Amino acid sequence: MNTLEFTTTLNELVTRETTHQNLPVPVLVEKSLTRKEGILTSTGALRATTGKYTGRSPEDKFIVEDASVKKSIDWGKVNKPFSPENFDKLYKKVLQYLGTKEELFLFKGFAGADQEYRLPIQVINEYAWHNLFAHQMFVRPNETELASHESQFTVVSAPGFQVNPADDGTNSETFIIISFEKRIVLIGGTEYAGEIKKSVFSVMNYLLPEKGILSMHCSANVGNEGDVALFFGLSGTGKTTLSADPNRRLIGDDEHGWANTGVFNVEGGCYAKTIDLSKEKEPQIWNAIRFGSVLENVMIDDDSRIADYKDSTLTENTRAAYPVDAIPNIIQPSVAGHPNTIIFLTADAFGVLPPISKLTKEQAMYHFLSGYTSKLAGTERGVTSPQATFSTCFGAPFLPLPATVYAEMLGKKIDQHNVQVFLVNTGWSGGEYGVGSRMNLSYTRAMVQAALEGELTSVETVVDPVFGLHIPTHCPGVPDQVLQPKKTWDNPEQYDIKAKELAAKFNANFEKFKSVSSEITQAGPLA
Incomplete structure (x- = not known):
């Protein structure tokens, strides 16, 4: 029997020798290629496919109905309750499953570019390319910040683990479950990396208003005179495209907080739709897709490894994830008035x-x-x-x-x-x-x-x-x-x-x- 099967606690998973913490981008890319999780494209980006799930699965998202949040959550079709008992049982199963893996990948960083309001998080992944995604999407710590980092919320991602809905209380083999009491996000049964990003955003949408900060699903940029603009809209309405303006500096492309001092990016990266992407129409996004970037479900020519952004064979929801500093005209840190x-x-x-x-x-x-x-x-x-x-x-x-x-x-x-x-x-x-x-x-x-x-x-x-x-x-x-x-x-x-x-x-x-x-x-x- 594999001795790793006895690993049953999060702390054991995080601290064991075969859990790789905050690997550099080149090493994560190498790991992904060695493990056959993806391929390199002609620009050096890593292309991965996500199988059955090529978008979010809203019917499989839950919030644990703990006593501490029961009266404040807007329960309904979006925020479906999940029993604490079922969460505890499922959490143990997922940890046991991850414990059987020869190696895991851990990212420690932050949600929130403003040091006063940021949330220290950690993301533990079964796949190296998912950890690369987390590395590019969230705020990356420097060496000093990493040495003193104490996570206040953990995302546990096990795409290869599938549940039995009848036994585990889910709607399908897939689950995205947030426990605000235990400060855990549990993800399984889906390889779509966007669930990692959006679950952390959901967490911030609960925690920031408690501090008097408006959390917003929007992109933001700033002009030469310091004038700030916010762009609200759902996926595919143009937030990323319109905020990536060569004449303005990008603050962030999707998620922000608005505090008494101004706005700040929740993330450290961008997650852009790439269907029909062209260099002429969206040069900043086009040029950002290079080594270290992640392409999701984009069709690639087998010989040239050139991406075909017009090809929607796998999905219309093709995506590119890249760090915000891959865009040339950004404001750093991602904070403005x-x-x-x-x-x-x-x-x-x-x-x-x-x-x-x-x-x-x-x-x-x-x-x-x-x-x-x-x-x-x-x-x-x-x-x-x-x-x-x-x-x-x-x-x-x-x-x-x-x-x-x-x-x-x-x-x-x-x-x-x-x-x-x-x-x-x-x-x-x-x-x-x-x-x-x-x-x-x-x-x-x-x-x-x-x-x-x-x-x-x-x-x-x-x-x-x-x-x-x-x-x-x-x-x-x-x-x-x-x-x-x-x-x-x-x-x-x-x-x-x-x-x-x-x-x-x-x-x-x-x-x-x-x-x-x-x-x-x-x-x-x-x-």
């Missing part, structure tokens, strides 16, 4: 929302709580084409607390710092999905630039008769007709039908927010 501009990104599959509109404070709160977008193909298991959805605060899958907690914090900060808010549609124009076309990226960039530079402040606006949004009549670099969605449709009557259909969905969705003020409720669609 208070935002001047907030942009809500939505990929409207109905094709009826304006490409850009100015929001009042009440409209900003309405659309933040609504979080309307379309789930894009591949971002979740079973999603193969865009689906209209409402994701509260543009990040409902990762919010353990009631949505109004985050919304009220945002509203106070908008008032306190006089922030300008815009709604930008990166989705469809000229018709709904299947009829119209995706919004021209160059137009979107021009609109975002105009918003950030204050060029839309004094521009005349018209009020959309259905949604009540204030649409600029002119924007530099964008044809005026494009700004008015109805004018881009060949069939105006069909536009009216679809606009009213979407408005009805907004209104039906917002009925669940009974506690908000009438001013916010009335800031929604007029029809």
Whole structure:
């Protein structure tokens, strides 16, 4: 019998000689190749495939229903309860399973770039490439920080371990379970590395508000004058693409905290979608995919090892993970002042929302709580084409607390710092999905630039008769007709039908927010 089978505690796993701690990137790459976990591409990036699961598995995510969190968690479809007894049993099984492995990989680092608010974490992995992913995605410690590092939360990742749902209380062979009491995230049955990243974000979304810090699913950058912009939106709406602006410095591409001193990146890396990636449209992301980066489920030519970013054979949700300093114009550390501009990104599959509109404070709160977008193909298991959805605060899958907690914090900060808010549609124009076309990226960039530079402040606006949004009549670099969605449709009557259909969905969705003020409720669609 393998003597490692007797290893049953986390501390034993972490401290044993065959658990490799904070290996350098070249060694992790070598380990991954030796273990046949991936291959090198022509640029030196490591390509790995994730098998059955090529996106998040939200139906398999749970929070342990411990007494200490029972009253504060927003229990429901997103935050499904898991019994403490089942967690303890499953936790022991996973540790026993990992104990049979000849070698494991440990990363110690931080979630949060601001030293005052960061969370010391450790990630223990069955796969070397998953540990490389963790190394690139989280904040990496220097030698002094590593020597004094004391983890306050641990991610235990065992993709090769599958449960029996009938015995273990899960929905399938896959599980992502957070125990706030034991400070453990347990992941198994899925090789999709994104579960590691998003589980830590969920943890921060619980811990940061306790400290009076707004946790946000957004990207952020800063201009030469110190002006900060936030970009909210679900996966695939353009957060990474639009925040990677050659004329602005990147703070982070996905997850941030907003404290009394300003904003800070929760992560130390970027996790960009790569489907249809091109050097011409997204040069910063293209150039970041080099040695040390991880490519997930990207098709590679067997002979040349050149990546084919147009090939969606495995999934539409192809990804690249790389450290934030792979982007040339970043701010280090990833900390900046208070935002001047907030942009809500939505990929409207109905094709009826304006490409850009100015929001009042009440409209900003309405659309933040609504979080309307379309789930894009591949971002979740079973999603193969865009689906209209409402994701509260543009990040409902990762919010353990009631949505109004985050919304009220945002509203106070908008008032306190006089922030300008815009709604930008990166989705469809000229018709709904299947009829119209995706919004021209160059137009979107021009609109975002105009918003950030204050060029839309004094521009005349018209009020959309259905949604009540204030649409600029002119924007530099964008044809005026494009700004008015109805004018881009060949069939105006069909536009009216679809606009009213979407408005009805907004209104039906917002009925669940009974506690908000009438001013916010009335800031929604007029029809």
